[in-house]
Amino acid sequence: MKTSIIYILTIMLAISILHGCGPSDEELREQEQARQQAVQDSLQLVYEQQMAEMRQDSIEQARLAEIAEEEARARIEYVADGPYTLQIESWRSKDKAEARAQQWKEMGFENTYVREFGSEETGDLWYRVRIGRFATSDHANNLKEKLSEEYETDSWVSRVG
Secondary structure (H helix, E strand, O other): OOHHHHHHHHHHHHHHHHHHHHHOHHHHHHHHHHHHHHHHHHHHHHHHHHHHHHHHHHHHHHHHHHHHHHHHHHHHHOOOOOOEEEEEEEOOOOOOOOOHHHHHOOOOOOOOOEEEEOOOOOOEEEEEEEEEEEEOOHHHHHHHHHHHHHOOOEEEEEOOO
């Protein structure tokens, strides 16, 4: 009997030691809360990274749209029968005006031409050097700005009559 009591006490002691070695319910709850917090932190980090990427994409798209808009403004859109032209020079000498028109053509403005204005009878004859025909004054003004910036050339938009 004494042996049975010792055996039972030993088993009870072993059970209490094993129970005491494992985590308590409170420790288990704390571990679960820490695990859930780690998951939340990871999700928050992923969210913040995605938001940063979206902001960067948005900035890049805006920059590309701005570049496309600038390219569209810089594009020279000639039309054969447009009501606007850009006058860049005016000369009394036809030869000088045609030589200058040729220089503009060689610089890439292939729609440069010379228009005679005035009357020989009055002695008030001019040869105007012009570039292109444009559908709108805005298109002509785009070229005007380009010439002003890149060639420091004064010019003005005229209606073709």
